[in-house]
Amino acid sequence: MSRFTIPMNIADNGWFNGQGMALFSREPALKARAFHQQLPGYQPTPLYAMNAFAKALGVSQVWVKDESRRFGLNAFKxxxxxxxxxxxxxxxxxxxxxxxxxxxxxxxxxxxxxxxxxxxxxxxxxxxxxxxxxxxxxxxxxxxxxxxxxxxxxxxxxxxxxxxxxxxxxxxxxxxxxxxxxxxxxxxDTAWEGYTEIPTWIMQGYATLAVEAAEQMPVAPTHVFLQAGVGAMAAGVLGYLVDVYGAEKLHSVIVEPDRADCLYRSGRSGTITPVGGDMNTIMAGLACGEPNPLGWPLLRNCAHQFISCDDRVAALGMRVLGNPLQGDTPVISGESGAVTMGVLAAVMFHPQKQDLMQQLGLDESSRILLISTEGDTDVQHYREVVWEGKHSISGCNNQEHQHG
CATH class of the missing domain: 3.40.50.1100 (Rossmann fold)
Incomplete structure (x- = not known):
């Protein structure tokens, strides 16, 4: 198997205390889910068990929830x-x-x-x-x-x-x-002084996908990797999951592009830390420089780690999901949707794989939930990445090449 390094920074959250929030918990999530259930055409999006990938990575299970199948709109939003x-x-x-x-x-x-x-x-x-x-x-x-x-x-x-x-x-x-x-x-889906009610409803609405995932998983997850822009989806989903499974028992990791890593920086400092500039990343849905102040307290309290990663991590995830190991279900996942799978793939191919696995608390008993939040919402760019090799790993630090 090839070994290569894609730039990716992992920061442990020194502010973790496991305290959830009533606003983003089981009760409001179930209320939102009941609303969605009465919409014409509603059905839960599929959850795929990536058994072959999990075996190759060295964990018990990897589940991918495919939000490209949401009301024909190709995303969870x-x-x-x-x-x-x-x-x-x-x-x-x-x-x-x-x-x-x-x-x-x-x-x-x-x-x-x-x-x-x-x-x-x-x-x-x-x-x-x-x-x-x-x-x-x-x-x-x-x-x-x-x-x-x-x-x-x-x-x-x-x-x-x-x-x-x-x-x-x-x-x-x-x-x-x-x-x-x-x-x-x-x-x-972000908040500011005097504007909190509507973004709260939006975040509670996002939790429907977490309710579905909890019903679909045959056993409780040990890990969840959630991508973040302002952090609205991450907080809305994580709030429900920690209420159900417990923040101490669910190792949660927040993933962002390194050009818009406001939550990664906030996680390191312990306080909201914005990022300015163009934030020119292929992960368009995550190109946000200011954390949602409603969701930040929950992420600060309940996320175990924050990851800031190169665009090539997302591109790798797109290719891995679209062209999986034999027996796993192909998933068409866009740039923002695939970055969490990209993180796992980057770990799998890394020369220091075992060190990264240990840092992320991953072992043969780990059961990991990922959310592919979007499909090919920009078809041309999706083809450029998956078919033409745009943002390939060729520019990465290829440490060694071995067959296995």
Whole structure:
């Protein structure tokens, strides 16, 4: 087997205390899941057991939850956007969320609402979908460098889409100012002073995938690797999992691109530490420089480690998932979706594999949960990586080559 090193920094969390949060726990997660279950076309996304990969890595089990199969939208994000928009609509018009119906509200004579958000692609697509299903308007802002394909996914759902000349975090601020001027409702998965209720609903909506995964796994996981941008999905999902399994018993690892590793830096410092600049990473959905202040306390308390990694880790994960060992199920996973599998593959091929396994608490009894959060949301780039070898390991430090 080849041996090579892809740049990847692992920081132990010295602030871990295992304290969960009631906002992101079992009860609100089950409430969100009940909402999703009543949506037409709802079904749990599949969880695949990657037995051959697990054996090659030297662990008991690796499970991959495939969120590309979520409502035909190729990503998990609609779980949060749809839930928040429904909660917002019900709050405004005094409707019981348990009696909510997209169809009934779409045909209502009530005044139309406009929902605005900033997105790297998947969240905006989910907001646009929910607005369309509800018969409302959506205005979606995207940071500079956003691909035309991701823009097209949003506009096809009837939303207005505006690509700015700013990075993600500055675009969020632009969205908030513009929405205030026009009286629009902001549906953003990060929070700031005076804006916490809607992002809380979004994060609770994300937990549906964790509820499903817990039902699908035949035994409890020992590890979960979660990718993070602002940390909304990571905190929403981890909050449910630690409530069910216990933070001490579930070794959780947060993974980010090294060009947007605000949580990695925050984990090292113990306080929110933003990252500025362009954050030019292939992991568009994770290119966020400011942690969500709602989710940060839970990640600080319950994550065991933070990883900051090179783009080639994500590219490796895309290729491994799309072209698995014999007997494992192929998974089409995009740049942000595949990075956690990329971490495990990078460990497997590393010259100091055993040292990394020990650092991550991995051994032959480990059972690892991964979330492939998106499919090929940018098909052209997916093909460039998986077919053409873009962001290949050829530029890495190849320590040795041996057959085995």
């Amino acid at each position: 609609m779980l949060g956007g749809a839930y928040a928009i429904a909660r917002l609509y019900c709050q405004k018009y005094q409707i019981d969320i348990n009696n909510f119906s997209f169809e009934q509200c779409r045909n209502s004579p009530r005044e139309k609402m406009t929902f605005a958000t900033t997105t790297d692609g998947n969240h905006g697509r989910g907001v646009a979908w929910a607005a369309k299903e509800l018969g409302q308007h959506a205005v979606i802002y995207m940071p500079k460098g956003s691909s035309q394909e991701r823009v097209d996914h949003i506009t096809r759902l009837g939303a207005e889409c505006i690509v700015t000349d700013m990075n993600y975090d500055d675009t969020v601020r632009l969205t908030e100012r513009t929405a205030t001027e026009h009286g629009w409702e902001v549906v953003q």
